[in-house]
Amino acid sequence: MNPIVWAGGTLREPGEPVVAATDHGFTVGDGVFETLAVRDGVPFALSRHLARLAYSADRMGLGMPDGAAVREAIAAVMGAGVVTRLRVTVTSGAGPMGSARGDGAPTLIVTGVDAPRPHTCRAVRAPWKRNERSALAGVKTTSYAENVVMVEYARSKGADEAIIANTFGNLCEGTATNVFVERGGEVVTPPLASGCLAGITRGLALEWGVRAALPMRVAAPGELAMSVLDEVLAGEAHLAVTSSTRGVQHVSSLDGEDIAAGPLLRKVSAAYELAAERNPDPAVPSRR
Incomplete structure (x- = not known):
């Protein structure tokens, strides 16, 4: 199935562009992420994953979106189709063409897919x-x-x-x-x-x-x-x-x-x- 994508405060259509060409997550890999398994329709160990996401963002000096907002985005993705794996990505947002960051808001994207668990x-x-x-x-x-x-x-x-x-x-x-x-x-x-x-x-x-x-x-x-x-x-x-x-x-x-x-x-x-x-x-x- 196509990935279910939440970005910019709403669910997006499959294949719809959601990241600016100047986003530092795209240009220099300036971001953090978490991958979660979904067990019986529930994101597993969600609290621990969000705590580590916040820790990684702090180590990177990134602004971290509100935890409640992240949970709402995850719930929206979970409610839009069959999901067995989730990814939450936070980047520093749009920035200049170089290592220095801009001063814009961070980018938050949540993606859900129905993917088989690796067996070996x-x-x-x-x-x-x-x-x-x-x-x-x-x-x-x-x-x-x-x-x-x-x-x-x-x-x-x-x-x-x-x-x-x-x-x-x-x-x-x-x-x-x-x-x-x-x-x-x-x-x-x-x-x-x-x-x-x-x-x-x-x-x-x-x-x-x-x-x-x-x-x-x-x-x-x-x-x-x-x-x-x-x-x-x-x-x-x-x-x-x-x-x-x-x-x-x-x-x-x-x-x-x-x-x-x-x-x-x-x-x-x-x-x-x-x-x-x-x-x-x-x-x-x-x-x-």
């Missing part, structure tokens, strides 16, 4: 690094060209995701996923200090997995070298990715070699799915 993950190791010292580290920004290049590299290798190390050579994340490794009788995930995004699904998997008495934790800085993926290929460890659209998903192949699912990671996935069904909008954790 085939991954490769990316030959590039994630810069954990970048000004955009941990920000979900529309400046996504780096990830596009890495996904195209993965596709050229018959995969659909690329796993990235940071500049220290430590395991960081995928282009659109966080990563979890099962080894030594526990499940660990790279720390945010590695430069990875604070994924909504990553956080919920940790919370709900621990609540289900599963042995899982955030790794210490430097604990997970990229070479841990050699252990995965040797069958000594197991790998899963997490994202809003994938949930907690076993990586079925790495660098072209089939790999087995981890028994603990299967339990993490089951715990996540059960908790998500029971609580479609988990509360935003308090910051201390």
Whole structure:
């Protein structure tokens, strides 16, 4: 189906232009976004996604539209057709031809599509690094060209995701996923200090997995070298990715070699799915 688009305060016709040629989100990627799964007709973890959107906007120095207005736009899109995936995009709006911003209002666009959930993950190791010292580290920004290049590299290798190390050579994340490794009788995930995004699904998997008495934790800085993926290929460890659209998903192949699912990671996935069904909008954790 055609995407359902809300922009400029109203629903738009399919194919209708909605972004100015001078919008900084278009010209220099000056914006932030969130992608949400829709479960049983409800945008999943909406409060957490909007909190992260506001955090990303603050990190970027962007004006953030009122949360109630964003929720109204989402409701309009949800009421206009069948939607299984939502995207909320905020840019700095129209600006000059350069990096400096203009002084106009931010642009808000909400898009809904009916798209199938990815059922498998085939991954490769990316030959590039994630810069954990970048000004955009941990920000979900529309400046996504780096990830596009890495996904195209993965596709050229018959995969659909690329796993990235940071500049220290430590395991960081995928282009659109966080990563979890099962080894030594526990499940660990790279720390945010590695430069990875604070994924909504990553956080919920940790919370709900621990609540289900599963042995899982955030790794210490430097604990997970990229070479841990050699252990995965040797069958000594197991790998899963997490994202809003994938949930907690076993990586079925790495660098072209089939790999087995981890028994603990299967339990993490089951715990996540059960908790998500029971609580479609988990509360935003308090910051201390």
